[in-house]
Amino acid sequence: MIKSKIAVLLITGLSMAGSTTAFAADRGSADEATAMLDKAVAHYQSAGADTALADFSATDKGWQDRDLYVFCFDDAGVTVAHGANAKLIGRDLSGLKDADGKEFVMELVSTGKSGGGWVDYRWPNPVSKKIEPKSSVVKSAGDHICGVGIYK
Template structure:
């Protein structure tokens, strides 16, 4: 009986852990909402302050596995909520493990359509495993750059 109870406890703990992990993944809808919230913050605080906030203020700009980043139309990272070391670097040549130049695709979407989704593979910031990711890109009005938030698929 004690063995059965211990096994049931492990099984239930596994279900709870699995549920918690599933909730830790942001959705496409949450990513898009976060981009729009970031754009509202840019409008209110100004570019410089907002970009600093996106990089440093994890409590407000990192939710589950979602984070905000900002890139200009030349491929320079202006803010990054998951990796501050990327700020100031030109990442226009950045490609995923399949050779997809997704940074160029961000720029293409931001400069031609103004907003849209880009699919690519990227290392998850928590697990470090490469996973499929879809990122919502939206141009910053009156600025030569865009805000991005991606959800792992």
């Protein structure tokens, strides 16, 4: 009887570990976001701004992976590319606030212009459709600031 309870606990624990791994695999990691951003900046530099920005926003060019996608702003906070929501392109998001009231877009722009780094905020996850904590890594690409974020 004790052996059967131990077996049940082990099987339950292993199946939970497997589902955690599957859940983690549905989300991009910080390393994957950084790698995607580096690849995007290299594409921007080699293909030019117009081609790269269009590619980042297209759903068939390979710039989306699970919940990872490339987005770019100009210096004023106007969206020039967005891999998860093309309706944002051309919109001035400089005063946009997240679910907690944080004006994060200009922080993304400022961080990107000052050498790059990570910015935390809350944003709708395109996979889960829920507002979730997000961290985005950003850096300059030509005249724009591009980023890729991870959901936590």
